[in-house]
Amino acid sequence: MIKAITAALLLSLSMMAVAQPSPEEIAEWRAAAGQGEAWAQSNLGQMYDRGDGVPQDSAVAMKWWTKAAEQGYAKAQYNLALMYADGEGVPKDNATAVKWYTKAAEQGYADAQLNLGLMYGNGLGVPQDDATAVKWYTKAAEQGVASAQENLAFMYAKGEGVPQDNVMAYMWWNLAAAQGDENAKENKGKLQDSMTSAQIEEAQTLSRECLAKDYKTCG
Helix, strand or coil: CCCCCCCCCCCCCCCCCCCCCCHHHHHHHHHHHHCCCHHHHHHHHHHHHHCCCCCCCHHHHHHHHHHHHCCCCHHHHHHHHHHHHHCCCCCCCHHHHHHHHHHHHHCCCHHHHHHHHHHHHHCCCCCCCHHHHHHHHHHHHCCCCHHHHHHHHHHHHHCCCCCCCHHHHHHHHHHHHHCCCHHHHHHHHHHHCCCCHHHHHHHHHHHHHHHHCCCCCCC
């Protein structure tokens, strides 16, 4: 049986492992944040959330991310959404998480698009809506997010939010599997057992074409 789509959100904050900021960098960020610079406010939020150079403090992280998010800074909007979805530094509030995911997603922030798809797919903070979930999974999948490609494939395999289509499901699982997604590898193998050789060949051709187009307008 094909694995069901996971309801778990990607709640690890979207922050690459970086070196701890120097005292000079922290001073620069504080000065710029005090002058209203959103990038600096976002960096301070990250610093307090991680406890880099300061005591870890989710509430202070929330304060700085909110300031940056209200200025339209997508990374801060995404991280703020994660905090509300996880109930970290603030009471858990899926509706508010959706609000901030949407703002970041509409600016093209791929991880926000993926998580927004999950919120709609699972009815968290919004009415459950497979078609809208597919919309956001597609946007993230087209940016090369393997988890979004894996989830989009599931929607095609089950015919949820889109017409059922094994060829499209195979294509997206194939692309996600090529990026190392283990669920995609497993699900592609199971789906293939119910497909004809012609369907598999078509899906593989579509996969190559999609990859050549950098995942855009595939299928």
